[in-house]
Amino acid sequence: MLRIDVWSDIACPWCWVGKRKLEAALADFAHADEVEVEFHSFELDPSAPKSVDTSQLSYAERLARKYGTTKEEGQAMIDRMTSVGADNGVEMRFDRIRPGNTFDAHRLLHLAHERGLQSALKERFFQAYLGDGEPIGEVEALVCVASEVGLDAEEARAILAADAYAQDVRRDEATAASLGIRGVPYFVFGHKYGLSGAQPVETLLEVLDRAWSETQPVPELVGQGLTCGPDGCA
Amino acid sequence: MLRIDVWSDIACPWCWVGKRKLEAALADFAHADEVEVEFHSFELDPSAPKSVDTSQLSYAERLARKYGTTKEEGQAMIDRMTSVGADNGVEMRFDRIRPGNTFDAHRLLHLAHERGLQSALKERFFQAYLGDGEPIGEVEALVCVASEVGLDAEEARAILAADAYAQDVRRDEATAASLGIRGVPYFVFGHKYGLSGAQPVETLLEVLDRAWSETQPVPELVGQGLTCGPDGCA
Numbered sequence A, B: 001m002l003r004i005d006v007w008s009d010i011a012c013p014w015c016w017v018g019k020r021k022l023e024a025a026l027a028d029f030a031h032a033d034e035v036e037v038e039f040h041s042f043e044l045d046p047s048a049p050k051s052v053d054t055s056q057l058s059y060a061e062r063l064a065r066k067y068g069t070t071k072e073e074g075q076a077m078i079d080r081m082t083s084v085g086a087d088n089g090v091e092m093r094f095d096r097i098r099p100g101n102t103f104d105a106h107r108l109l110h111l112a113h114e115r116g117l118q119s120a121l122k123e124r125f126f127q128a129y130l131g132d133g134e135p136i137g138e139v140e141a142l143v144c145v146a147s148e149v150g151l152d153a154e155e156a157r158a159i160l161a162a163d164a165y166a167q168d169v170r171r172d173e174a175t176a177a178s179l180g181i182r183g184v185p186y187f188v189f190g191h192k193y194g195l196s197g198a199q200p201v202e203t204l205l206e207v208l209d210r211a212w213s214e215t216q217p218v219p220e221l222v223g224q225g226l227t228c229g230p231d232g233c234a
Helices: A013-027 A059-067 A071-087 A103-114 A118-131 A139-148 A153-161 A166-178 A201-215 B013-027 B059-067 B071-087 B103-114 B118-131 B139-148 B153-161 B166-178 B201-215
Strands: A002-008 A035-041 A186-189 A193-196 A220-224 B002-008 B035-041 B186-189 B193-196 B220-224
Touching: A002 A013, A002 A201, A013 A035, A013 A071, A013 A118, A013 A201, A035 A103, A035 A118, A035 A166, A059 A071, A103 A118, A103 A139, A103 A153, A103 A166, A118 A139, A139 A153, A186 A201, A193 A201, A201 B220, A220 B201, B002 B013, B002 B201, B013 B035, B013 B071, B013 B118, B013 B201, B035 B103, B035 B118, B035 B166, B059 B071, B103 B118, B103 B139, B103 B153, B103 B166, B118 B139, B139 B153, B186 B201, B193 B201
Parallel strands: A002 A035, A193 B220, A220 B193, B002 B035
Antiparallel strands: A002 A186, A186 A193, B002 B186, B186 B193
């Protein structure tokens, strides 16, 4: 079994592209059915409000204001992300995006992990935020998306009303900080190799091969106690 | 995060003891909330029938016949297991045991893993088989135990009727074979250190410390691609 830990945010265009590239690499990887992928929480903007009035500024204007560029530079950034997204099979609609805080979405991703639905919910969140203009910091949008992938709507609502899984989000973020992760997506293969950013499929396959070859050695036997075997219990 | 992979069978007295010892060690381990335990399938007797007529032979007589010992030696083996079990808080009732095939129980343990209920179901299976004399190779007993830990009875029944999760059981067993595992329980810490058999809590804590200290290093960064960070998307 090879483990891949991925830190990412749902409000992160390259994270969506990175997820698609990882899936493309796994589709070409001979041992894909022995690979386990887990997504971890990372907030690009922990101080973001739950939702934002998008009627005053275009996304390009907001980018320009946030990063101190011109509106044209902001638009060029958007065009590039849209174009790379399209090359990877995802339609990003920056004209629709309704920015918000992603902390609650991350809490639901921890619930989804326990239910075996994390990858599905992650994908659906990207689509909702980057493609469909859903206000993904708001409870109703979150519950609706969660129920679409098979989570129980009432359970999701109860979790959002309480502080369930908040500690898990904070723990993921603390781990990211301890690993020196400052940008996402960030992939760790077999606890050993880090890849920062969306990567070409060929690069992912190289690291998959390398990490896989190192998961196979027999663990060092460091102790022997009472066992049962085909010939009885020692 | 430190991963512990445990191979075991439910028809295995030392596996129950080993699970309890691991739990005792984790209760004393400072980073227990960052440890992930997964149980893997191992059948001590893959050729066992689904159930066995227990009216003719006592468990001691069956042990004696199977392993070519005297009935007294069989009873001594039982007494030792019962006594070690009691020392570890579990009541083994060999007078009640109804031997059977454990393949289907292992299939349900894979379902339980997906639902976050694996440890609970594993514990309940040990209790059912080694303590309560449940015929754990039979569908009704399996469904009943599964529903007690919160799995859906109809889903469990449907899984048992089909061959769902059979491949997962076989894969676990193939991995065990490739790791040279011939007796259970068998613990692998952080993919690196193997412990065969039920071990004293002190030994488990030593290996936990050692494996933990080695999970912390920052992964080697082997590639850098497109990322988003607090200052925008590169």
